[in-house]
Amino acid sequence: MATENQTEIRSAVDIVTARQRGRALALELGFNGADVTLIAAAISEVARNIVDHAKSGEIVMGSVATTQNGGRTGIQIIARDQGPGIRDVAQAMQYGYSTRKGLGVGLPGAKWLMDEFDIASEAGRGTTITMKKWKR
């Protein structure tokens, strides 16, 4: 990754910071306004999950490139924590599923907003979400 930055997520104000950095980076990478907002919204959801469900963690974002499909560039966002992890990832990814009276929108929503979404989680060890969006 060429441009990269890391944001510690410990409280709700850090969510705003991560979102603003994501927005700035996406603009710098040449995403259009609508995509910039989608990326910021996805960051907001995964960052909030760190605060809500894992207490603390970090978000690392940077540019990515692939040679597939004639070569594309985009943004990659990694959200990771050493929180309690998710026992049943498939269930957590379901729209409307929440262990705390939330809307259960965060995880499936973030997946819809981005082009690629990968979640690795182990109970007792933590969660790492890697998501990408490609420039159109």
Place this chain on the structure above:
Amino acid sequence: MQVPILKQGGYLIASIQSVLSDSDLVQLRDNLGERVGSYRSRGVIIDVTVLDVIDSFATRTLRAIAHMLKLRGAETVIVGIQPDVAFAMVQLGLTLEGVGTALDLEEGLAYLDEKTKRAPVNGN
């Protein structure tokens, strides 16, 4: 960053001035609940024009504010959701179910006038 709340006639107007943190939203909810009581307001406009993102938390809070104010006898209308923000909300599967929305302040006022119109006494 506190959200200023203005009184205009029988309504309250809360204009969000900058990106809000979660505690600001909770504070806004508490302040509005209090003022609706002290001013006996029948309608509240929340202007979110400057919000860059309305995520699941903000949606949940805005809905909760509207429902709480309804129980206090006031209608709520959210105005100024930007096109990109609205698009992201749709992609996230977020809805403001049960909450009034309008394009801008002017339309928000018209919405409240309509909503808070008292039924005619003798039916004509």
